[in-house]
Amino acid sequence: MITDPFAIKKYPKWHPLRVAFTVKARLLDREARLNFNKYKLPEILLPNLPSSPELDDLSTAVTSLQMQHLLSALSATEHLKNTVVVEVGSYRGVTTQVLAKATSRKVIAVDPYIGYGGSDRDYHCFQKNTLGLSNVIHERMTSGEAVKTWQHGPVSLVFIDALHNYVNTYFDIKAWSSLTIENGILAMHDTDQYCFAGTRKAVFKTCKAAELFAHPDNLTLVHAQKVS
Numbered sequence: 001m002i003t004d005p006f007a008i009k010k011y012p013k014w015h016p017l018r019v020a021f022t023v024k025a026r027l028l029d030r031e032a033r034l035n036f037n038k039y040k041l042p043e044i045l046l047p048n049l050p051s052s053p054e055l056d057d058l059s060t061a062v063t064s065l066q067m068q069h070l071l072s073a074l075s076a077t078e079h080l081k082n083t084v085v086v087e088v089g090s091y092r093g094v095t096t097q098v099l100a101k102a103t104s105r106k107v108i109a110v111d112p113y114i115g116y117g118g119s120d121r122d123y124h125c126f127q128k129n130t131l132g133l134s135n136v137i138h139e140r141m142t143s144g145e146a147v148k149t150w151q152h153g154p155v156s157l158v159f160i161d162a163l164h165n166y167v168n169t170y171f172d173i174k175a176w177s178s179l180t181i182e183n184g185i186l187a188m189h190d191t192d193q194y195c196f197a198g199t200r201k202a203v204f205k206t207c208k209a210a211e212l213f214a215h216p217d218n219l220t221l222v223h224a225q226k227v228s
């Protein structure tokens with residue numbers, strides 16, 4: 001059983017369990033920075049990419065090329081009926097909107113908007129950007145809480161883009177791959193930036209043996225059955 005880093009935050013700041021977890025988490029990120037090059041995965045660009053709408057770069061860090069690869073993954077999993085798409089960390093809802101408009105599946109956006117990169121103001125933007133999209137369901141809770149209380153059935157595509165350190169990314173990959181069907185796809189954002197070295201390491205550790213679906217700069221997509 002892997003520890004949900006947000007469950008640890010329920011302990012008082014100086015509780016020995018929380019202190020020990022925080023120290024370990026920082027050491028893991030430090031090691032990831034020291035070995036940043038070791039955790040590199042090969043680049044794989046897909047041919048015949050679908051077009052992407054222009055993205056407001058003040059409201060999302062996802063680039064057009066990355067969005068095109070996410071749309072390819074969406075299309076490759078569209079035949080998986082009675083499944084849902086998940087975005088872990090939906091922020092202002094820019095990518096949620098693009099994904100929801102391009103699929104007939106439900107898109108479950110998981111984001112607590114309690115700080116950690118997402119504020120009430122971002123939540124208002126999210127609501128505006130997803131207004132009228134009847135296939136979007138927002139779960140206002142953390143990734144770990146959403147997995148624990150999950151009621152939306154099997155997942156065919158999950159886009160993990162929440163907290164970018166080792167312990168959180170590792171937890172998200174493990175937790176969400178357990179809900180993802182065998183021929184589904186896991187996509188992880190911010191996998192190639194030094195400042196998010198922990199995210200790259202978590203992806204490398206869990207997906208190194210995996211058959212990559214695609215890997216444009218800073219976005220890694222893998223077949224779910226290959227995640228270990």
Ligand SMILES: C[S@@+](CC[C@H](N)C(=O)[O-])C[C@H]1O[C@@H](n2cnc3c(N)ncnc32)[C@H](O)[C@@H]1O
Nearest residue numbers: 060089090091095111116117118142143161162
């Ligand atoms: C980088 S932004 C997501 C950007 C969005 N996917 C996009 O492409 O535009 C990170 C988001 O993760 C959310 N977040 C932070 N911790 C989280 C957690 N434990 N579970 C789910 N979401 C979380 C923050 O509230 C923030 O809105």
